[in-house]
Amino acid sequence: MIREHEALVVGAGGAGLWAALELAKAGVDSAVLTKLYPTRSHTGAAQGGVCAALGNQEEDHWEWHMFDTIKGGDYLVDQDAAEVLAREAIETVIELEHMGLPFNRTPDGKIDQRKFGGHTRNYGEGPVMRACFAADRTGHMILQTLYQQCVKHGVKFYDEYHVVDLMTEGGELGDGGRCAGVVAYRIADGELVTIKSKAVLLATGGFGRMFRVTSNAWSLTGDGVSLAYRHGVPMQDMEFYQFHPTGIVGIGILLSEAARGEGAYLLDNDGFRFMERYAPKLMELAPRDMVSRAIVQEIRAGRGINGKDYVYLDVRHLGRKKIDEKLPDITDFVRVYQGIEPYTDPIPIQPTAHYAMGGIPTNLNSQVTRDRLNTVVPGLYAAGEAACVSVHGANRLGTNSLVDLLVFGRRSGQQMVKDVRGVGMPEVAADVMEPVRAEIEALRARPKGERKEAIRKELADVMMDDAGVYRDAAGLERARAKVAELRGRYQNVAVDDKGTTFNTDLLEAREVGYLLDCAQTMVAACINRTESRGAHSREDFPQRDDVNFLSHSLATKGADGSVELDYKPVTITKFQPKPRIY
Amino acid sequence: MQIELRILRFDPERDQKPHEESYKVEASPMDRVLDLLHKVKYEQDGTLTFRRSCAHGVCGSDAMLINGRNRLACKIRVDQLKGKRITVAPLPGLPVTKDLVVDMDSFFAKFRSVQPYLQPGDPDPERERRQAAEDRAKFDDTTKCILCAACTTSCPSFWAQPSYVGPAAIVNAHRFIFDSRDDAAEARLEILADSDGVWRCRTIFNCTDACPRGIHITQAILEVSSKIVEHHA
Ligand SMILES: Cc1cc2nc3c(=O)[nH]c(=O)nc-3n(C[C@H](O)[C@H](O)[C@H](O)COP(=O)(O)OP(=O)(O)OC[C@H]3O[C@@H](n4cnc5c(N)ncnc54)[C@H](O)[C@@H]3O)c2cc1C
Ligand code: FES
Numbered sequence: 001m002i003r004e005h006e007a008l009v010v011g012a013g014g015a016g017l018w019a020a021l022e023l024a025k026a027g028v029d030s031a032v033l034t035k036l037y038p039t040r041s042h043t044g045a046a047q048g049g050v051c052a053a054l055g056n057q058e059e060d061h062w063e064w065h066m067f068d069t070i071k072g073g074d075y076l077v078d079q080d081a082a083e084v085l086a087r088e089a090i091e092t093v094i095e096l097e098h099m100g101l102p103f104n105r106t107p108d109g110k111i112d113q114r115k116f117g118g119h120t121r122n123y124g125e126g127p128v129m130r131a132c133f134a135a136d137r138t139g140h141m142i143l144q145t146l147y148q149q150c151v152k153h154g155v156k157f158y159d160e161y162h163v164v165d166l167m168t169e170g171g172e173l174g175d176g177g178r179c180a181g182v183v184a185y186r187i188a189d190g191e192l193v194t195i196k197s198k199a200v201l202l203a204t205g206g207f208g209r210m211f212r213v214t215s216n217a218w219s220l221t222g223d224g225v226s227l228a229y230r231h232g233v234p235m236q237d238m239e240f241y242q243f244h245p246t247g248i249v250g251i252g253i254l255l256s257e258a259a260r261g262e263g264a265y266l267l268d269n270d271g272f273r274f275m276e277r278y279a280p281k282l283m284e285l286a287p288r289d290m291v292s293r294a295i296v297q298e299i300r301a302g303r304g305i306n307g308k309d310y311v312y313l314d315v316r317h318l319g320r321k322k323i324d325e326k327l328p329d330i331t332d333f334v335r336v337y338q339g340i341e342p343y344t345d346p347i348p349i350q351p352t353a354h355y356a357m358g359g360i361p362t363n364l365n366s367q368v369t370r371d372r373l374n375t376v377v378p379g380l381y382a383a384g385e386a387a388c389v390s391v392h393g394a395n396r397l398g399t400n401s402l403v404d405l406l407v408f409g410r411r412s413g414q415q416m417v418k419d420v421r422g423v424g425m426p427e428v429a430a431d432v433m434e435p436v437r438a439e440i441e442a443l444r445a446r447p448k449g450e451r452k453e454a455i456r457k458e459l460a461d462v463m464m465d466d467a468g469v470y471r472d473a474a475g476l477e478r479a480r481a482k483v484a485e486l487r488g489r490y491q492n493v494a495v496d497d498k499g500t501t502f503n504t505d506l507l508e509a510r511e512v513g514y515l516l517d518c519a520q521t522m523v524a525a526c527i528n529r530t531e532s533r534g535a536h537s538r539e540d541f542p543q544r545d546d547v548n549f550l551s552h553s554l555a556t557k558g559a560d561g562s563v564e565l566d567y568k569p570v571t572i573t574k575f576q577p578k579p580r581i582y
Numbered sequence: 583m584q585i586e587l588r589i590l591r592f593d594p595e596r597d598q599k600p601h602e603e604s605y606k607v608e609a610s611p612m613d614r615v616l617d618l619l620h621k622v623k624y625e626q627d628g629t630l631t632f633r634r635s636c637a638h639g640v641c642g643s644d645a646m647l648i649n650g651r652n653r654l655a656c657k658i659r660v661d662q663l664k665g666k667r668i669t670v671a672p673l674p675g676l677p678v679t680k681d682l683v684v685d686m687d688s689f690f691a692k693f694r695s696v697q698p699y700l701q702p703g704d705p706d707p708e709r710e711r712r713q714a715a716e717d718r719a720k721f722d723d724t725t726k727c728i729l730c731a732a733c734t735t736s737c738p739s740f741w742a743q744p745s746y747v748g749p750a751a752i753v754n755a756h757r758f759i760f761d762s763r764d765d766a767a768e769a770r771l772e773i774l775a776d777s778d779g780v781w782r783c784r785t786i787f788n789c790t791d792a793c794p795r796g797i798h799i800t801q802a803i804l805e806v807s808s809k810i811v812e813h814h815a
Contacts, residue, residue, distance in 0.1 A: 036635055036641075036643070037643075037686065037690070037729075039641075039642065039728070039729050040633075040635050040636075040641040040642060040643050041641075042635070042636060042641070044636070044640055044641055044728070045636050045638070045640050045641065094709060094710055097710040097711065098702075098706045098710075098711070099699075099700060100699065100700025100758075100761070100763070100764075102718060102721070102722070102725050102761070103710075104715075104718070105712075105713055105714065105715045105718055107715070108712070109712030109713050109714050109715075110709075110710060110712065111710050134725075137640075137726070140640060140726075140728070141725065144725070144727075148698050148699035148700070149699055151694050151698060151699055152697075152699040188679060217635040217636045217637065217641065218634055218635055218636075218637060219635045251637075253637075253638045329640075333638060333639075336639070336657055336659070337612075337614075337638065338612075339612060451624075453624040453625075495628055496627060496628030496629050497628055497629040497631070499593060499595045499596075499629070500595070501593065501594055501595055501679065501680045502631050502679050502680040502681075502683050503631075504631055504632075504633075505623075505628040505629060505631075
C-alpha cells in the first residue's frame, strides 16, 4: 500500500520536532518518521546550553554572536547564514520559553545565562554570558518541551520506522529530479512502507559512530546524509569534524563545556593550567578545536597524567553548591562511569568525536542544494546536524548546534508549509520500493559472511587514529585504503537474525553502510584539503590557505562509486578573514 | 572476570513462551550491563534483541529488569551488582515484542493523557515569562523524567490494574501542575482524580527506588494527591 502526506519529517530530534510543529500549526497534513521513539533522540543528551544574545546578565548583541560564530568557524562560515542564526536565536529561545522550557533563572526571574567557549563581548574582548541553560540538561529540556508541544498540536508520528530509501520523480536528485517521499522499514514487524510526499525533511542527526571514542549515541550513523548522497546529493564540508576536548577517557561520554564555562580548569601532569600556552586570553574557554589540539600536544609532550593519554578537568574549586546546581548530570556521569568523586578528585578526560560541521548542503530556507550554484533539489529539505547551511564553517562553537536546530528547524518547517501549497502530489511507480527491498532481502538471506560489528570496529579504529584531531597525507592514505577495503567486505555482510520481528541485527548492518559512505567522503575531502582550518588540522600543511581553500567542499558520488570533489565559495558579508587568535 | 548472564528470551516467530538462556562473557568491574549485552550480541548471538541509544542514561531506551530490579542497562555496573551471575528480563507488565523489547505504546498513551504541555492563561509576552528561582524549584525534580518506564512497570498497583495511569504520567503532570506559568492544573487534577488516577498509589516506593534519574516520585504523587484534596475542599 502506498500512503501519502503533504509533508514528511524524518527524525524527531530538536530540528525535526520544531519543523513538525510548524507544519501542524499551519494545518498541513504531515507526519514524523523516526527510528527511535522521539524522546530517545540524541538532542536529549545535549548538556551545556543554547546561545542567544538576550543580554540578561550583561551587555550583548546579536552582531557579536554573529562575529564569534564566523571567527569560531575559521571564516568558512557563510556569513548571511550566521546573521540569520544570531538574530533568530533570540526569538526562538524566547519562543521555547513560551512553550514551557524550564530555563534556570536570574535573581529577577529572567532566563539565566553563562559563559561558553569562543563566545565573547565586543568582537573578542573576553568571555560573555550568552548561553541560556537548564542546569546541564538543556538538550533534554528542549527535546521534552518540543515533544510536549507536538502532543499538544496533535503531530502524527510513525514511531520506530527506519527510513531506508528516498523516492524520486523525474530523475535522480543530483540531476534535476524531485524528492517524492520515503520508503521506511517498520521495525516492529519488518514491513516496508512507502509514503509519498511533496516535501521531505531530513533531520536525522550526525554520524559520530564512525569514530572509536565518541559522545554520540549508537543510533547516530549518518542515515539521512547517506541516503541523499546515494541519490546524487553532495555531502558538503565533510572534512570538518569536531572533537570535543572533554570526553570521559576510553568511552567518550561528554562532560560539557559548561564545566569550563562555570570556571573549571584543565590541568597537565604538573597541575599547570596548560591553556595558558595556547590561548592566554580565553584560556579554557578557547574554541574546541584549539583546546582539543592543545590536549593532544600536551600528551605528546609527555605531560599527560602519569605520561598517559589524558589530562585533568578540575571542578573541585567550584564548590559543592555550584556543582550540584549547575552541573548535576555530568558529575553524576563521572561517578557512575569513572567511579570518581568530582568534589574531591580531578577528572581524567581526553578529546571525543562529537559533531559533524558538514552534511547535506542547504540554503537559508533549508532547501537542499546540489551544486556549486546552489541549485535547489525540489521537495527535499535538511536541518539540524545532518544539514550544512553552513553556520558552523570549519569549527562549531559550543551551544550553536542547539541554536541551529531551533532556527533552521523552524525555517525548514515554514518553508515546507509554503512549498506544499503550490505543487501536486508526485507520482511514483508501484514497484518503487523494489531496489531497497531486494537489498534488504539479500542481506537477510545471506547464510554467512562478513560480520558487521567487525567492519564497524575496524572503521572506528582507522578513523580515530588516522582522521582524528590531527591528520597528514600518510595517515589519510591509510584511512582511504582501509575504508575501501571495508566497503568491499561490506558487500558480503551477513546477519544472524533472519526474522522480521524487531530485527536490530539487520538494521545495524544497514547503519554500518551509511557510516561507510560518510567515512569515504570524509577521507576524500580531508586528502584534498591541503591546509589547516578549524577542526581540519593537517600536520603536513599547518597554515590556513585562503587563496586556495576559502571554499566549501562538495563530495558527490561518481558513477563508479568513487567520490568526486568540487568547491563552492564562502559567502562573506561583514567580516573579512583574519588570523584567528584568542 | 567471567560473568554468567541469564537472559529471558522470547521470539514470537520461534517460541511458544519465554525461556531463559545463559551466556558466559568476560567482564571488568566497570563494565555496564549494556556492554555485556553488546558482547553477547556481537560475539555470540546476533539475534539477541534490545533497545539502546545514548549509552549514558539520558535517552531512556534500555530500562529492563536486572537482578530483579528495573534499571537502565547502560547505567548499572557489574561491580554494583556483586556476584558472578546477572539475570536480565524485559520490563514487567508490558507486552513483550521480542527478547528485552516491550511494546511501549500504552505507556506513551498514558503520558499523553495528562495534558503534558504548558497551558498558560495569558497571551505570550514579548520577552520571556518571568519565574522566580523558588517557583522553578517546585517542579525541578519532575522535569528530569526520561520516560524510560522503569517506575511505572515496577509498581504493583500497575501490575494489578494495568489501566492505572502510573507513576511516570503523574510525574509529568506534576511537572506542569506546579509550574507557576501554567493555568491548567484543574483539568489535570480532574484527570488524576479518576479511579485510574493517583488514588491507586499505595506508597510502596518501588517507583522511587527504580527511577534512574533519582526523582522523588512517591513524594511527587503525594503532592499531586494533596493538591486534589485541596482543590475539592
Ligand atoms: C553529549 C552531547 C552534548 C551536546 N551538548 C550540546 C550543547 O550543550 N549545546 C549545543 O548547541 N549542542 C550540543 N550538542 C550537539 C547537539 O545536541 C546535536 O548536534 C543536536 O542535538 C542534533 O539534533 P538533530 O535534531 O539534528 O538530531 P538528533 O537529535 O540526533 O535526532 C536524530 C533523529 O533522527 C532519527 N533518525 C535517524 N536516522 C533515521 C532513519 N534512518 N529513519 C528514521 N529516523 C531516523 C532519530 O530517530 C532521531 O529522532 C551535544 C551533543 C552531544 C552528543
Ligand atoms: S541507552 Fe539511553 S538510557 Fe540507556
